[in-house]
Amino acid sequence: MRAVVTRVSRASVTIKKKETGKIGKGFLVLLGIHKDDTEKEAKKIADMICGLRVFPDKEGKMNISPADAGAELLIVSQFTLYADCKSRRPGFTEAARPEQAIPLYELVLSECRVRGFRTASGVFGADMQVASVNEGPVTILLDTAEL
Numbered sequence: 122m123r124a125v126v127t128r129v130s131r132a133s134v135t136i137k138k139k140e141t142g143k144i145g146k147g148f149l150v151l152l153g154i155h156k157d158d159t160e161k162e163a164k165k166i167a168d169m170i171c172g173l174r175v176f177p178d179k180e181g182k183m184n185i186s187p188a189d190a191g192a193e194l195l196i197v198s199q200f201t202l203y204a205d206c207k208s209r210r211p212g213f214t215e216a217a218r219p220e221q222a223i224p225l226y227e228l229v230l231s232e233c234r235v236r237g238f239r240t241a242s243g244v245f246g247a248d249m250q251v252a253s254v255n256e257g258p259v260t261i262l263l264d265t266a267e268l
Contacts, residue, residue: 132253142241147192153202167232197243
């Protein structure tokens with residue numbers, strides 16, 4: 122799995138002009154699921170997201186965990202994180218098909234909620250408009266193949 126984790130002061134997702142999810146301070150997470158991913162990767166990436174210490178402490182150093190910062194999570198499915206860009210028209214054969222990806226996406230959401238986070242989401246496969254106000258900016262790339 123791959124995740125683009127952005128520290129935000131607020132973020133939202135809108136589908137067909139209806140806001141379907143929003144958060145205040147926390148992380149906007151764009152989540153891509155690989156065709157070889159399993160529950161193991163879903164649990165690993167949820168653990169990394171929920172433990173990523175990138176909120177500022179009293180000295181301004183990135184040292185505070187999302188839980189200690191009172192962070193919320195907006196997690197949006199993003200199959201394009203597995204784009205093959207060897208040509209100008211990306212291919213997506215490495216991304217998981219919906220029948221595999223949806224349960225893993227939902228598992229990541231569940232794992233984050235079990236850890237006590239208020240978690241909002243997009244709708245898998247929908248045409249979404251995602252808005253965010255980045256803080257820092259702080260953007261971290263996570264890939265379970267490298268963790």
